[in-house]
Amino acid sequence: MFWHNLKYNLMFLFKNKNLIFWTFAFPIIMATLFNLAFSDIEKNEQLNKFNIAIVDNTEYQNDEVLKTTFQKLEKDIFDIEYTNIEKAKELLEEKEIVGYLEKKENNINININKNGIEETIFKYVVDEIMIINSVSKDLINDEIASNNQINYEEIYQRVLNKINEEIKLNDTSPSNLSYTMIEYYTLIAMTCLYGGIIGMTSTNNMLANMSKKGSRVAVSPIKKSKLLLSSTIASYIVEIIGVALLFLYTIFVIGVDYGDKIFPVILIALIGSLAGLTFGIAIATLIKKNETTKVGIIISITMICSFLSGMMGITMKYIVDKNFRILNLINPTSMITDGLYSLYYYPTMERYWFNIISLLIFSTVMILVSLVELRRQKYDSI
Amino acid sequence: MKKVIEVKNLTKKYKELKAVNGLSFDVYENEILGLLGPNGSGKSTTINCLLSLLNFDEGKIEILGKEMTPDLYEIKRKIGVVFQEVAVFDELTVYENIDYFCGLYIENKEKRKKYVKDALQLVKLEEFLNFKPKQLSGGLLRRLNIACGIAHKPEIIFLDEPTVAVDPQSRNNILDGIKKLRKDGATIIYTTHYMEEVELICDRIIILDKGKVIAEGTKEELKELTGIEEKVTIEINDLNESHIEEIYKLPNVKTVEYEGEKLVITYGKGKNNFSKLLDYLKKEEIYYNKIYSERPTLNDVFLELTGKELRD
Numbered sequence: 001m002f003w004h005n006l007k008y009n010l011m012f013l014f015k016n017k018n019l020i021f022w023t024f025a026f027p028i029i030m031a032t033l034f035n036l037a038f039s040d041i042e043k044n045e046q047l048n049k050f051n052i053a054i055v056d057n058t059e060y061q062n063d064e065v066l067k068t069t070f071q072k073l074e075k076d077i078f079d080i081e082y083t084n085i086e087k088a089k090e091l092l093e094e095k096e097i098v099g100y101l102e103k104k105e106n107n108i109n110i111n112i113n114k115n116g117i118e119e120t121i122f123k124y125v126v127d128e129i130m131i132i133n134s135v136s137k138d139l140i141n142d143e144i145a146s147n148n149q150i151n152y153e154e155i156y157q158r159v160l161n162k163i164n165e166e167i168k169l170n171d172t173s174p175s176n177l178s179y180t181m182i183e184y185y186t187l188i189a190m191t192c193l194y195g196g197i198i199g200m201t202s203t204n205n206m207l208a209n210m211s212k213k214g215s216r217v218a219v220s221p222i223k224k225s226k227l228l229l230s231s232t233i234a235s236y237i238v239e240i241i242g243v244a245l246l247f248l249y250t251i252f253v254i255g256v257d258y259g260d261k262i263f264p265v266i267l268i269a270l271i272g273s274l275a276g277l278t279f280g281i282a283i284a285t286l287i288k289k290n291e292t293t294k295v296g297i298i299i300s301i302t303m304i305c306s307f308l309s310g311m312m313g314i315t316m317k318y319i320v321d322k323n324f325r326i327l328n329l330i331n332p333t334s335m336i337t338d339g340l341y342s343l344y345y346y347p348t349m350e351r352y353w354f355n356i357i358s359l360l361i362f363s364t365v366m367i368l369v370s371l372v373e374l375r376r377q378k379y380d381s382i
Numbered sequence: 383m384k385k386v387i388e389v390k391n392l393t394k395k396y397k398e399l400k401a402v403n404g405l406s407f408d409v410y411e412n413e414i415l416g417l418l419g420p421n422g423s424g425k426s427t428t429i430n431c432l433l434s435l436l437n438f439d440e441g442k443i444e445i446l447g448k449e450m451t452p453d454l455y456e457i458k459r460k461i462g463v464v465f466q467e468v469a470v471f472d473e474l475t476v477y478e479n480i481d482y483f484c485g486l487y488i489e490n491k492e493k494r495k496k497y498v499k500d501a502l503q504l505v506k507l508e509e510f511l512n513f514k515p516k517q518l519s520g521g522l523l524r525r526l527n528i529a530c531g532i533a534h535k536p537e538i539i540f541l542d543e544p545t546v547a548v549d550p551q552s553r554n555n556i557l558d559g560i561k562k563l564r565k566d567g568a569t570i571i572y573t574t575h576y577m578e579e580v581e582l583i584c585d586r587i588i589i590l591d592k593g594k595v596i597a598e599g600t601k602e603e604l605k606e607l608t609g610i611e612e613k614v615t616i617e618i619n620d621l622n623e624s625h626i627e628e629i630y631k632l633p634n635v636k637t638v639e640y641e642g643e644k645l646v647i648t649y650g651k652g653k654n655n656f657s658k659l660l661d662y663l664k665k666e667e668i669y670y671n672k673i674y675s676e677r678p679t680l681n682d683v684f685l686e687l688t689g690k691e692l693r694d
Contacts (some may be wrong), residue, residue, distance in 0.1 A: 004485040008478075015473035061550065206513075208435045212469030218452075219433050220486035221459040378437045378452055381396060382430060 007235030023242040053100035056082040191335040192272035195239040196280030203284035272336040278366035308332035383410040392441035403593035416584030417573040422592035425573040462536030487534035501533035521552025577680035610678040617671040
């Protein structure tokens, strides 16, 4: 009876054109649109090196911190012309450079012509250097306060190490995770949560208050646990085919490179799909409303969860994490996106596995709640 | 006779409205019990309570000696239901629909195949195996609905208004099928508001109104309740008040109504009513177009007991 029900559940679901569109076609259409919309943005937003000048005076030459920093940055961000003040002014006037830097009387001054992205970056970098300079001074003062004998060599090394550390940190954080990749991850999370609609549709077929078909199934002698298991497995098969198609399409048609994280990404998509699916099943059993209302509830909750998990702006995720952490701990969307981002932001897999386990716990709770509700189901009106 | 279903004091409220009001009745093995009543009389609600789909406020329901609950699977296995609304999957073919619902009861594939074939024969849908429900006419769809409910050869069958909105040919097919199911040993609970169907197939009838049993018995026993022997209808063009008064005075006449050139006379027990009426018309030289006599119907019973027509 289990296989019989599984077979027919698969038939209902695969022959449901609306469901197939939202499960299979819609994510692929969205992926295509993302590709069309964001691939150019990505190309345009790649930072090209830009020209600056540094006044190569004695004060600059004596500032090892400043020199080391700009030598580092010269590789990736700036094309630097070392020159005198007059030439620097001339280059700026002729718009050959974005701006120039001059160290004068222990102050670092920058001169720019206008406000723009490159000018902002230049100013930001110099501000950072000034902060590092301040840190250096603090370190030296600490050393002086604690030790009468100052080891300048050691202090100098520590400052350089600190600068290297800062620059290294900037290199490793989100550089691998491009804006477009975040959008594809969003799409994966969204596809997982759309599993809720499949779960709900499948469960509605066994609920007497949803249709007479449901009444017919409800009066049959099959245990609710068997019915629920077979319909959940059938829905999960449909859902993972949808997710698999999305992965195949993004990899082989669009050319998305998931890099060496592909298997953890697929795993979290599979577990996330289960969470989405069981969430839909729970809504179907717990909410005694018609199908349209249930779909509305699933979509609304999904959108709220997505918003809180930072899909529409990563800042929201940090606000919720800081002020209402419990919300993100029970939010399946947050578990999926956090799991995906953790693959890139954290050097270890601890946070990733924490999210996987959280999703499994969420799925188990949803399915148990649904089963309890289904087993005792008698209605006040149908 | 073995009691198959026992309902005691069943009460189901929807807020203040009592849809079923202290209903008690029994169903016996291999009988066709008709639940007859107008729309809203509580027939479907009663069936849904019996099937443990609906909560009820008071009362007790026993099926095959056991109190009915949603997880009484051994009893559910022996029950078949045909709901008033067509309950089939649009995505599946005729064959697949019957196979699916039959498979919820019958695990053995070979046995199920035979049962599905038998069900198709019973409702005469063999030619439509691969049709989708949307390709079927209303009557054929109703037949599919029945096949889905009875394919597993249940001992007890609930048929909730299975002939609503079907053509005469399909209706006859359905009624023949129901008689065959009884012949094969099933006990049938048949709800309808079509009194002709009840008279045709039911062994025993319970008449419901406003959630209450207002009469119960065989059709003959129920008709006895009216005290009417026969009803004579005559089409007469011209009839005056004195004629009507004279006719009323004829032996055994209970009521006389004259409306729209149609004279309807009901008679109580007695003999030669028809010939005495004809003698009177001849004597008074009253000419008439058509004249016919009928036995009282269940509608007359309903009218007698409630003061309103069954289809009001």
